[in-house]
Amino acid sequence: MIASLVDPTLFRDFCFRGEGRANIVISAKCVKSGRRIVWRIGKDRKTGAVAADPRNQLIVDYIKQQIVPLMGRKFLLVPRLVSFRPSDLHYIAKLPSLPATVKVTDFECLKDEKELPASLSVFPMRMAEALTSFVDALEMADLTRIEKKGRGLHGPRITVEIKPKQGFAQLQAGAPVPYCNNCIFQIEKCHAGNFETMYDFCPLDLFSGDLRRMRRAIRALIRDPHRNLRVFVEGALVHSDEEPLADADLESIFFPNRHAELDHFVDALCYILAGATRNADSAPFSLHDDGVLGRILAAQRQDTVGILRAFELWQSLPEEVQTELKSPTALYFNGLDIESMEPRALLLRYLLAATVKDCSIMLTLRAMDTDTRADVNQEGVIKLPGTSLAFAYHVSVVDLDPKTPKNLISSQRRFLDGVKIIQAKGVSRPPCFDPFEFNE
Numbered sequence: 001m002i003a004s005l006v007d008p009t010l011f012r013d014f015c016f017r018g019e020g021r022a023n024i025v026i027s028a029k030c031v032k033s034g035r036r037i038v039w040r041i042g043k044d045r046k047t048g049a050v051a052a053d054p055r056n057q058l059i060v061d062y063i064k065q066q067i068v069p070l071m072g073r074k075f076l077l078v079p080r081l082v083s084f085r086p087s088d089l090h091y092i093a094k095l096p097s098l099p100a101t102v103k104v105t106d107f108e109c110l111k112d113e114k115e116l117p118a119s120l121s122v123f124p125m126r127m128a129e130a131l132t133s134f135v136d137a138l139e140m141a142d143l144t145r146i147e148k149k150g151r152g153l154h155g156p157r158i159t160v161e162i163k164p165k166q167g168f169a170q171l172q173a174g175a176p177v178p179y180c181n182n183c184i185f186q187i188e189k190c191h192a193g194n195f196e197t198m199y200d201f202c203p204l205d206l207f208s209g210d211l212r213r214m215r216r217a218i219r220a221l222i223r224d225p226h227r228n229l230r231v232f233v234e235g236a237l238v239h240s241d242e243e244p245l246a247d248a249d250l251e252s253i254f255f256p257n258r259h260a261e262l263d264h265f266v267d268a269l270c271y272i273l274a275g276a277t278r279n280a281d282s283a284p285f286s287l288h289d290d291g292v293l294g295r296i297l298a299a300q301r302q303d304t305v306g307i308l309r310a311f312e313l314w315q316s317l318p319e320e321v322q323t324e325l326k327s328p329t330a331l332y333f334n335g336l337d338i339e340s341m342e343p344r345a346l347l348l349r350y351l352l353a354a355t356v357k358d359c360s361i362m363l364t365l366r367a368m369d370t371d372t373r374a375d376v377n378q379e380g381v382i383k384l385p386g387t388s389l390a391f392a393y394h395v396s397v398v399d400l401d402p403k404t405p406k407n408l409i410s411s412q413r414r415f416l417d418g419v420k421i422i423q424a425k426g427v428s429r430p431p432c433f434d435p436f437e438f439n440e
């Protein structure tokens with residue numbers, strides 16, 4: 001695959017959209033098409049500086065060859081490989097130092113050293129000049145600015161980013177505690193000081209298909225988002241773990257003319273995530289296989305062994321097989337054997353599922369009139385049962401990066417630490433599941 005070279009002068013209104021531990025995400029509007037896209041640019045995990053990520057090509061191939069066959073295309077956003085001149089990237093890399101609400105009109109403004117000094121850049125010019133090749137990145141639609149066309153749309157575009165984590169319980173030998181994977185990891189993270197308090201969110205509630213439990217899960221995330229929830233309004237981050245808003249403030253931002261309440265919004269999320277949007281008025285609420293959570297859950301279930309057994313399998317492999325599996329190409333392009341119970345095949349399925357256990361959902365909603373002018377019965381619209389409210393929506397799954405044995409080794413250690421903390425100190429949290437009724 002040849003990465004097409006980005007000409008940044010063909011874009012305008014640049015802004016910083018977000019970052020994780022491995023990437024910074026920059027948004028820009030294509031002058032010609034008017035569409036907003038993002039560039040996901042790799043960074044050095046230790047310094048935070050832009051770093052050429054040799055995995056970008058692999059990520060695209062991995063999504064096409066492994067994830068698409070597993071999850072289908074319905075919710076997948078396959079990124080495009082692009083490349084930048086290192087000097088162009090130096091200017092673009094000033095954006096993470098600016099507030100996310102600041103839009104820089106055009107590329108010339110980004111280059112203006114008086115307004116935006118070079119010291120702002122997380123990719124110093126000396127680093128750029130030392131590079132002899134272009135730096136690649138991933139380009140995809142800006143999911144906070146997805147435009148649904150249609151009549152009767154009103155109010156702001158609200159984007160909810162949810163990291164749902166593992167949606168099913170796995171009782172593992174060596175971890176005799178009644179908590180799900182995510183809750184064990186989060187307990188460990190709270191203990192290590194990553195978060196001040198443990199949250200009430202449990203993925204088993206979110207994936208339960210029980211409306212009451214799903215509402216509880218989303219309410220828990222709104223109260224205490226950790227790294228599992230971010231909310232954007234018209235592309236601007238308004239609610240996150242770093243800067244959470246009170247319910248009343250969220251409600252007035254979402255519904256400036258007060259035509260709906262936060263509870264309605266939570267319900268809309270539940271119906272969309274469960275894929276229960278068709279005939280929502282009459283059909284009983286449940287998790288649908290072809291909804292976004294249903295697809296994610298099915299893909300996660302490729303893992304039939306769990307972290308601790310996967311780690312044992314890894315250790316049992318001969319050194320030459322371990323070496324082979326550490327090499328990205330061998331790992332990503334071995335076909336998936338869903339029948340085999342061989343350690344190598346079980347491990348590959350574990351790693352594939354691990355990607356889907358760490359993905360994010362980006363869901364954009366906009367209020368819609370329910371009068372006769374608007375077609376609320378079309379695909380991509382939820383009409384909330386028992387109300388006169390409707391929302392047009394768009395859902396995508398992002399952050400589907402391949403996991404390697406290195407991830408397994410790190411998560412096995414953190415998982416066992418979490419189990420030990422629970423065993424030694426106990427936790428006041430109710431169990432995620434009843435181990436005596438365990439039938440997974």
Ligand SMILES: O=P(O)(O)O[C@@H]1[C@@H](OP(=O)(O)O)[C@H](OP(=O)(O)O)[C@H](O)[C@H](OP(=O)(O)O)[C@H]1OP(=O)(O)O
Nearest residue numbers: 020021022163165182185227228354358403407411
């Ligand atoms: O193992 P977990 O559940 O703590 O997940 C890690 C994530 O933590 P979170 O769920 O956001 O609290 C973690 O997310 P954050 O950077 O903390 O937002 C990473 O996604 C990590 O993956 P990688 O090591 O960067 O490839 C994730 O690690 P692995 O998926 O590689 O285990």
Ligand SMILES: Nc1ncnc2c1ncn2[C@@H]1O[C@H](COP(=O)(O)OP(=O)(O)OP(=O)(O)O)[C@@H](O)[C@H]1O
Nearest residue numbers: 017018019020021022023025038141142143144399
């Ligand atoms: N297509 C997109 N449209 C809009 N915003 C996006 C898009 N992709 C990513 N983002 C934003 O950028 C943030 C960082 O992106 P991403 O999760 O890919 O970074 P990361 O470094 O891989 O994260 P992690 O720490 O989980 O590995 C996301 O949390 C999201 O808010």
